[in-house]
Amino acid sequence: MTVERRRIAVVGGGVAGLTAAYVLQQGGCEVSLYEAEDRLGGHAHTHDRASADGRVLRIDTGFIVHNERTYPLLLRLFRELGVATQDSEMSMSVRCEGCGLEYAGARGPAGLFARPSSALRGRYLRMLTEIRAFHRAARTTLATDRGDTLTLGRFLTRCGFSRYFVTHFVTPLVSAVWSCAPTTAMQYPAVYDLSNDLFALFLDPTMSYSSAVFRKRPAGWGDLAAAQHRKIDRLLDLAGVGDGTRLLEIGTGWGELALRAAARGASVVSVTLSQEQRDLARARIAQAGHADRVSVELCDYRQVTGRYDAVVSVEMIEAVGEDYWPVYFDTLERLMRPGGRIALQAITMPHARMLATRTTYTWIHKYIFPGGLIPSAEAIAQHSAAAGLRVRENDGYGGHYAETLRLWRERFTQRAAEVSALGFDPVFRRMWEFYLAYSEAGFRAGYLDVRQLLLTRAATPAPAGGPR
Ligand SMILES: Cc1cc2nc3c(=O)[nH]c(=O)nc-3n(C[C@H](O)[C@H](O)[C@H](O)COP(=O)(O)OP(=O)(O)OC[C@H]3O[C@@H](n4cnc5c(N)ncnc54)[C@H](O)[C@@H]3O)c2cc1C
Structure with missing residues (x-):
């Protein structure tokens, strides 16, 4: 690449600034580097620290460890500059001043049982078994993010990891990797967005991750997109969405509902907590030529202001959690103008089963949906x-969810190689297939149902059916 001789200022003399300055200068630019400190290197620094015996120890912090896979350009630079590196193992060791536990990770049994007495510590042995469960739950949570605002601390509590595991494994690990205080570590978000590619592999082109409504069953893969549109259209009809309707959607998904509402002439505000979903939804909406009618915002639904003719929310209540149901319904009520309509799609379970199981902690909580609770129709009412508010209509489609899940599962297993190429290992793939089959069985057996509900203010006379 040829670079014109230009005068360029680089601000900051850390690793990034120094590298940029070097590469630009190699390319023929005249570079001035500005650094606020009286030394270069930024985070990469060598500190002089006095040891207990009075010697001065020179301790490197910052840019220390690298590997060939993730740092190919850095290694090329090192070779070019003649910077020497040396092989090293990378492991973390933990010492608890409180209980005296000491162990080192990544060094096998010799590190894990550096003190033989550790083998007699029951809580420590349990901690070791929790590490695998932690990795699995973390991977699933990343893949199934539906915009939840999970912190690391809440994720660990919801998944039921022991306090000992949190204080002796996760907290030191995260604090060390991110150079942060233990309390800060627990406030970090547990989830970053990763999911679009995985979901695109097994969802239909409408990217709908909720039950479809089929014209006839059993259904084939080719019926799914139309069935997803049928589901959306029923909901929009229920909410009375038409030309000029001001619609609020709580939970954007990947934008298909907002898109179809805009095609009816509605103006739509859609809120989500997932940046990745927001970005893809915006792109799809712009591509369909509806960007002027739809705004997709990163916003907690509780922060939304204003009043809308209609509010729609598809399979979002399951993630809200029982403690927050009052806030959820109060917010729906607050956001609806007088005479307005709320249309919900919700997975439900029989009331008695909900009461009996709401404090249980099952496989599905641990691996697929941390937190949240499937409500009963009675709880919603x-x-x-x-x-x-009052429930005016309440239609169940459980058999349709079973079909939807079957089609997703078949698609997912057909595309195993592509799922694998995204980095999901065989254990994850088996788990995901099991989750889809397990859920399908729940709907086929009638243990689970999915419902479309119309809510209006209790004082509002029952609507005369709307445009359904
Ligand atoms: C304890 C610790 C261990 C780490 N270990 C590793 C590791 O093993 N491997 C690894 O890959 N990474 C590691 N990191 C991360 C790595 O050190 C940093 O990612 C990297 O050094 C960041 O380089 P940078 O140039 O982007 O930023 P910085 O190092 O932050 O440099 C920014 C520079 O800009 C200067 N500056 C800021 N504002 C101005 C201004 N207005 N005008 C002029 N100058 C300004 C600052 O003084 C600083 O010198 C570690 C970090 C820490 C803290």
């Missing part, structure tokens, strides 16, 4: 009533 009760919390709606408490918020001044």
Whole structure:
């Protein structure tokens, strides 16, 4: 590449600034480097520290460890500059001043049982078994992010990891890797967005991750996209969405509902907590020529202001959690103009089963959906009533969810090689297939149902059916 001789200022003399300055200068630019400190290197620094015996120890911090896979350009630079490196093992060791535990990771049994007495510590042995479960739960949570605002601390609590595991494994690990205080570590987000590619492999082109409504069953893969549109259209009809409707959507997904509402002439505000979903939804909406009618925002639904003719939320309540149901329904009520309509799609379970199982912690909580609770239709009615709302329509489609899940599962297994290429290992793939089959069985057996509900203010007369 040829670079014109230009005068360029580089601000900051850390590793990035120094590298940029070097490469630009090699390319023929006249470079001035500005550094606020009286030394170069930024985070990469060597500190002089006095040891207990009075010697001065020179301790490197910052840019120390690298590897060939993730740092190919850095290694090329090192070769070019003649910077020497040396092989090293990378492991972390932990010492607890409270209980005296000491171990080193990544050094096999010799590190894990550096003190033989550790083999007699029951909590420590349990901690070691929790590490695999932690990796699995973390991977699933990343893949199944639906915009939840999980912190690391809440993720660990919800998944039921022991306090000992948190204080003796996760906290030191995260604090060390990110050079942060232990309390800060627990506030870090547990999830970053990763999911679009995985979901695109097994969802239909509408990218709908919720139950479809089929014209006939059993259904084939080719029926799914139309069935997803049928589901959306029913909901929009239920909410009375048409030309000029001001619609709020809580939970954007990948934008298909907002897109179809805009095609009806509605103006749509859609909120999500997932940046990745927002970005893809915006792109799809712009591509369909509806960017002027739809705004997709990164926003907690509780922060939304204003009043809307209609509010729609598809399979979002399951992730809200029982403690927050009152807030959820109060917010729906607050955001609806007088005479407005709320249309929900919700997975439900029988009330008695919900009461009996709401404090249990099952496989699905641990590996697929940390937190949240599937409500019963009765719970929805009760919390709606408490918020001044009334359920006006309530239709179940459980058999349709079973079909939807079957089609997703078949697609997912057909595309195993592509799932694998995204980095999901055979254990994850088996787990995901099991989750889809397990959920399908729940709907086929009638243990689970999925419902479309119309809510209006209790004082509002029952609508005369709307444009359904
Ligand atoms: C304890 C620790 C261990 C780490 N270990 C590793 C590791 O093993 N491997 C690894 O890959 N990474 C590691 N990192 C991360 C790595 O050190 C950093 O990612 C990297 O050094 C960042 O380089 P940088 O140039 O982007 O930023 P910085 O190093 O932050 O440099 C920015 C520079 O800009 C200067 N500056 C800021 N504002 C101005 C201004 N207005 N005007 C002029 N100058 C300004 C600052 O003084 C600083 O010198 C570690 C970090 C820490 C803290």
